[in-house]
Amino acid sequence: MSNQYLDKLINAYLDEALTPAEQAELETQLQDSDAARQRFWELAEVHGLAGDVARTLWLDVDAVVTRASSLSVDLAQAESRGHNRLNRIFLAPLSAAVLGLVIGMLSTAAIWAATTLKQQQVVTIFHDSFESGPSPVASGAPLDTDAWGADYSEIVEAWPSLRPVDGKRMLRFLRADYPGKEKQVGYFGDLYRVIDLRGDVSQFADGNAVVSVEAAFASLALEESGRFSPHLTLHALEKLPANTEAWHAMFEIPRRLEEASLASASRQELFLSSDPWRHMSLEMRLPPKTRYLLVGLHIGDMEAARYSGGLPSDVVFEGQFVDDVRVKLHRHWALYEKTTDTLGQGKKL
Template sequence: MNDPYVDRLIQSYLDDSLTEQELVEFESILLQSESVRLRFWELAEVHGLAPQAVAALGLKLENDVVTPARRLPAPPSAGNLWSRKFSFMLLRQSGLTLAGGVLLGALISAFAWPVRGMPEMSTPTSLTTESFESGASPAVAGMPTIADLWSGDFSEVVGTQQGVVPADGEKMLQILRADYDGKPTPEGSYCGDLYRLIDVRSLREQLAKQGTIAHASALFDMSTQPAAEEYRYSVRILALTTDLIANPQQFDPLMIDEYALATARQNVRLDNNPQTWELAQCELRLPAQTDFILIHLGVSYGYAEDDIRRITFPSHYVDDIQISLSNYAH
């Protein structure tokens, strides 16, 4: 089993997008491989999910170390924490949910786990907010290569329509299509995307000395759609270097996850009620080498019963985007 394949399974699991067959395979691999279990926790922390797993599993924090709250076999010592065989519990029926409705049907070890990311956070500092009240529509150029510009697929700033009222103010953004102006191969596109690149190079010293967390959230809604159709919305944060952005082979929607320093994502399945907005949000601890963070908002056509993918969207909206940074309080 090659590492990229294992990473893809873990990332898909954390994004709640594994098929039933892949889920069975993934849990089998977790049971058999200690290195995969370690990798799972590493990526769970990158996604900002590890502290939620701690709380939801009924674990307790003592001297910055998480231990099971109920009587379990004695944990390994700190010196050989990852070198001993773990005992695992199936939690498929526990009801544990993480960001994006992710079910941790995976297996959690009965061991002492040093927790990072648990200290209290400072008050968030806003990087940008966007409710589209200016009326200016985003650029239609795919992923932007310059900072502080909303760009992506075809979209339009609108007011109330089709039973959907803006969540904040009098305007909202309607995602219209899954392609942008001049996209090389638009055929088969089914994900409508919106991006913003944010320059954090001025915060390099802060990133190196403190734990800095990037937060992103947005509200999504849609008009009433046929019951057989399913749409998924997502919010994603990526930590990038300047060199990556300058490399067109790496700074590509299909390749960027592989080359990013770190990523985090939350997916949301919307209800079919246009009167309710759904919140999607995620957070990412930024590596010290981060030059830019890329915010990605997306809507994808799930599949209808006839398995047709759609390049246009009938009535899908985003509003009240919030992007901020916070640090561990000292």
């Protein structure tokens, strides 16, 4: 039997479209050929079934490898769980002997499925909904690596006509400056937080990891559509500035922050909908030499940016908030094969 015809029979079986004569042919091949049984599971994976089988047979994926060699299938359990897709394999009319041989081949497929699940692992490495922890520091930079820092801001509870996304508190942007700022001009309010990744190096040392940041921004000035712009940034750093002066020097001139970064990414949007909360996310491939991640939350006054007399001083933000900040580490090898050109080393600011 040709490989092409075998594939046709297996695909028809998985799609529940076999004729009785074709089923007899398939059973013969599956009973007599290890290669045919292996091909069955390869095509089951294409149909999205191999991983589902592994999840159904083993609730703990880490146990797949140890249990594969002594696999037993409880058909009644599979049926009671109502997995219609899995029923194509477990409950379709293959003879018991052939079904046993096919399921026996699952040991290899199950190990593959478990490995794939691990490769797609997503770990939340930071979450802040501003329910606890130190207040943000208006210091021009995140000098305290355990707190948000840069421009004026405050943590508040529910505001008139606005409730936090998560918990009882949220962060409010106040101004686009900080005490002692050399040039009291600007139209972006900035907040930064340092995430120490030195304990997670093994997760991305091979270069096969993406870091993402998610945050919810809110504006109560929706009648001024397009005026305020939420903005997320990510910077991968190998080391932190040595002192306060070095921090300020890096932030005063944006080019220096870019030059100090192994990779950086940025995303900016506008408040255009009637929903005050706008959920944003940003991804960046994480270079292997990264030891610290600099997460930036920003709000911009686009009207001030167009100010005809030059950059205004002391921009004050009315009704601009952020909440539910999450930083996640993603391992997904297939991502890099398909999106290298898109992700690269991150979009430079």
